[in-house]
Amino acid sequence: MGRIVLDKVSKRFGDVEVIPPLDLTIEDGEFAVFVGPSGCGKSTLLRLIAGLEDVSGGNIAIDGSDATMVPPAKRGLAMVFQSYALYPHMSVRKNIAFPLKMAKMDQAEIDRRVANAASVLNLADYIDRRPGQLSGGQRQRVAIGRAIVREPAAFLFDEPLSNLDAALRVGMRLEISELHERLKTTMVYVTHDQVEAMTMADKIVVLRAGNIEQVGSPLELYHTPRNVFVAGFIGSPKMNLIDGAEAAKHDAHIIGVRPEHIDVTPSGGIWSGKVGVAEHLGSDTFFHVHDTGLAETITVRAPGEVSFRHGDAIHLTPRADAIHRFDAQGLRIA
Amino acid sequence: MATQHSRSAARLMMAPAVILLLGWMLVPLMMTLWFSFRKYLPLRGGDQGFVGFDNFVRFITSSAFWPSVQTTLVIVGGVLLITIVLGVLLAILLDQPMWGQGVVRILVIAPFFVMPTVSALVWKNMFMDPVNGLFAHLWKAFGAEPIVWLSDASLFSIILIVSWQWLPFATLILLTAIQSLDSEQLEAAEMDGAPVFSRFVYIVLPHLSRAITIVILIQTIFLLSVFAEIFVTTGGAFGTRTLTYLIYQRVLESQNVGLGSAGGVYAIILANIVAAFLMRIVGKNLDA
Amino acid sequence: MARAVTNRRKSVNTILAWIVGLVIFFPILWTILTSFKTEAQAISSPPVFLFFDWTLENYGVVQERSDYMRFLWNSVIIAGGSTLIGVIIAVPAAWSMAFVPSRRTKDILLWMLSTKMLPAVGVLYPIYLMFIRLGLLDTRTGLVIVVMLINLPIIVWMLYTYFREIPVDILEAARMDGASLKEEILHVLTPMAVPGIASTLLLNFILAWNEAFWTLNLTAAKAAPLTAFIASYSSPEGLFFAKLSAASTMAIAPILILGWFSQKQLVRGLTFGAVK
CATH class of the missing domain: 2.40.50.140 (Nucleic acid-binding proteins)
Structure with a gap:
């Protein structure tokens, strides 16, 4: 389904090496969180997995097949962006249906899946509105809806909650966790907020300056931080x-x-x-x-x-x- | 979002525009440069060979050169002065609360959309004509002798016409800049006890300085090559021959291509000096 | 916050602004009024302002005598054609610069703008010569090409600034959703950029319509647009104020109307984004 293996993946922008070669395996069905201070390369790493950036070296395998040179559209991954990245000129319905339309799915199946996503995410009431008419939390749901209809091999989340206010953030956090319980699909989640990392992850990947400082379950990181950086970063x-x-x-x-x-x-x-x-x-x-x-x-x-x-x-x-x-x-x- | 794939697609998509503009710039430029070193009289013997810097020297030493430079400077300077002073005042006026602001704006901007040949002709005939022009009527109404504008006050007349065309541009840009001024700044100054005039000098003008610089640079580039207004009104007579017009006459009227091309090279250098300043400002803005 | 302003002050502003506005607009107004006068009334002393015998005769005469429609048609072709071709060439270029910027993007953009600064008179003869050689002199095709080229930097620039306002995220989302480059531009970018593209078309149509260096120097009779048509009235031929006014009104009316729609784009397009 959605096992992602990074083998000596590295990334340079010009002469600057933002990610030195690193190895990482995300198991199928796992909820992996990349966490670290801003500029640590966590979003870049996610974009490498997504295919929005080329790797400078190494290989990425998704479900055992080499995806390093596969364009993002063909990797079978869905992504939820920090800004939600909804299409402002399309209704909620059309936004959610867009990836299915691109996949040339037949209309009846599209309608069925959109209706299903809408009911799961409580979007039915504003299915015909434009994104501009929605609140931040509603937009977030639409973005998630657009991701789940594709039934992707894995979900990629790029700081999805950082534009929401504190109360909403806690609510959405629970919803995403519940979604993961129900779908059992691999999720890769990027955040700078260690509370999100601790509460949601099966596996936390702590990054600093492109290096993996430690990989482990939330409690492993809490009880046995591998170094001073992780010790100071995890826990509040x-x-x-x-x-x-x-x-x-x-x-x-x-x-x-x-x-x-x-x-x-x-x-x-x-x-x-x-x-x-x-x-x-x-x-x-x-x-x-x-x-x-x-x-x-x-x-x-x-x-x-x-x-x-x-x-x-x-x-x-x-x-x-x-x-x-x-x-x-x-x-x-x- | 820069993958190898999208980067090569981008290069491909940029190619047509880049190649066209490169050709448009380089080919004529090279030809002008080539001609400027040759004695080339299409109607009197054609291309008569290489003459070194002769054309450059002759162009600059001809009796018409310095007057044309002076005329150019007077026109550019005069128009800049008028459009910026009036533009600032107008921008401040238009920024005030009033009834029918939208309509007034439209009235003020309209001259910019009038094609240069039309505005030149309308001014020349219907306002500046010494017999039937409105100005002549006005002068006669006060018992004064009508002025033959385009020969007796030719330079002023051209400046007036061109200023009328460019005032809307200056006003619009300055108005845009004024509207971006945080009104709390003005209120803070008012709380600090600054009277209206001081507020204008210490807050509004500094805020506008950038916009004014840009207006100066852009207008200068366009004003250096004012053509239709002179072509239609005086045809370069009565001391209205600018550098642009002089080159035009050398090339097309007296068909001395070598000499005109040398003048063209001078004009290009002049424009480039102004453009360099403008590009620097625009470039800085691109980073932001 | 806007402050409450006394009606008195607002009245003074209003009166002052309207007077200034009308003075600036007056030459245009006067031209329009004169176009409805007879030639005798057009030069009557003292001048008549509103109370004259309104007539449409001048418009008929202008069309009859000078075949106005032909010039108009040339203007439409030259302005419309050059703008349309310019936008077609500029959209992909602006897309590249806005969404796949490289270290050279800024330099390329500034270089493009700098070609706009090249004084036309400096390259007049080479272009003239090439036009003769290529048989383009006094053809609409030739002028469409030249006017397109002189406006291309502005078109690229304007589209670039509009595209830059579209978040890259959205295009990336489309890519993640399985859209190809073509689908991405067609289904996502273009619909979002429609207002920007429309403004660009509008402003550049106006600039092309009013272009009065190349149109005057590269046309004679066949391809001459309205700029040249009006310039032909500059040779004195007796009393012709009313007809001149009618011709002028017809030449500027379409563009005045379009211009009113494009006020905001004017600032963006002509200051290269340096004033916001």
Whole structure:
């Protein structure tokens, strides 16, 4: 169905190598998320898979057959763009039917599939409107509808939720996950938002400067980040990274402790400091602790009812089993 | 979206336009350059061979050359001055709230769409004719002696006609630029206590400076080659012979192709200097 | 935010603007009015403004005496033909530049515009000579070619700026949806670019219609368009104000109407996008 194998794929723009040769396998039916800061090459990688860019080296195989030189139209992949890329001069119905029309499918089958997609995605009410008359969330659904009618080997999503407001984003996230559960089709999803990556992925691919930093399930990445970059990138709020004498105590160059793995007490902890800003979310409270002698700020997550005020002294105790250790190259020490 | 496939398709699709324009530019340019080094009188002996820089020297030392340069500069400068000063004022006026703004805009823009030969003829006959022109009637109504515009004030008359044609262009561009001025800036200045005139000098004019530069450059390029207006009105007489017109006369009227071509080379160099500045501005905009 | 303006100030603006507008428009208005006068009234002293015996006679005479329709037809062919051919050549070029830009795209575009800056008089004789050799002098074909070439840079430029406003994403979406290059241009790009292409056609039709260097110098009788037809009135032949006005009105009327539709495109087309 939709197994995608990248073999030593690389990409250069002129003299700039944006993606050094990399290998990656996305299994059939898997939900793979490419995540990384902007400019890390995640969208370029997706476009290489789509065929919208030529690879500079290496091979791409889809379902076991070499697709490296196959034009995008013939790869059997569907893509949902960040801007949705709906055809503004066509109605919702025609937008969804477009790929089927291009495939010269007969009209009855087109109608059947469009109707089916419309009902799955709740598009029936505005099927005859133009994209310009729809809200952001509705446009997003149309874009997804246009992708699913083709019954592609895999779906490619390029930051599909970044143009939606926060509430809608959470809703669409769930819908896409549900869609994946139902269709069981391979999905490759690009985002810069690690929360999306953590919540949706079967497999996360963390990229930096075109290099794959780590591949793994969300929990693998959370519990055993391979290096400092992944440690700092995955998890929210970010992991506290501490170097110097405190790290040396643990035989490491840098140690990392997640905010949720630090206990706070009014007195008697291992570290002490002064509370800066306290963010009360109700369920949790985040303390930004200064003057610890460890780092500029140590972020701590405490239960909602814990109350320290700005300027209070605070004592911190990291959980011994949750301290991540990294060497001078930033790699994890097992 | 640059795959090998689309790139080669793109090159192929660009080829016709590029080849045509390349031919259109290079072939006549080369011929003009070739002729400019030859003594070439089609009606009096034809091509009489290579004469080096003779034509260039003769063109520049002929008694008609410097006056034509002066005339060209006066016309270009005069039209620029009139169109830009009036254009700024008109643009500000048209930007104000009023009734029937759309219609006024249309009235102001209309002259730009009048073909050059028509506007020259209409002005020449119906306004500037010393006997029956409207100006003559006006002068007589005040008891003054009508002016023979196109011979006594020939240069001014041409400037007037050409300015009338180009004022809409300047106005339209300046108006577009003014409308892009953030009105909050003006309001902030007003809050800061700047009176109307200061607001104009310190906020509106600087905002317009770019548009004004562009108007100057584009108009200069077109004004350097003003032709029909002179052709129809004075035929180059009465001190209205511009560089363009002088070259035209050398080439087609006196059929001295070598000499005219040398003049053409001068004109091309002149236009290129102006164009270089314009291209720089346009180029910068392309990056944005 | 726009501020509330007193009606008094608005009235003053209105009156001032209308006066200025009418003064600028007056030569055109006067030409149109005069075209309906008799020759005697056209030069009467003092001039009559509105209260004269309206007549259509001049229009009949102009057509009869000078075969106006032939010149009009030449103008339509030259302006229409050159614009249409120009757009057909320019659409693929503009597509390439807008959607498959390379490092040279900008240079090519600027170079194209720079050919527009070439002073026509500098290359008059070579073109003249070539026209004689190729038998193109005083033919509509010749003028269609020349006028097309002088406007081609503007056409490419305008289409390029319009195409650039179409998000590349949408064309890529079409490609992902299985559309070939031809289908992509036909079903997606063209429908989206229709307003831009129409504006380009309109403005360049106007520019071609008013072109008055090559049309004057490369035609004699057969292929002469309205620019040359009007210029032929410049030789003095007695009292002819009313007829001149009628001829002028007929030459500019179609273009004035089209021009009013293309105000906005004017700025884009003639400033090469440098003013927005």
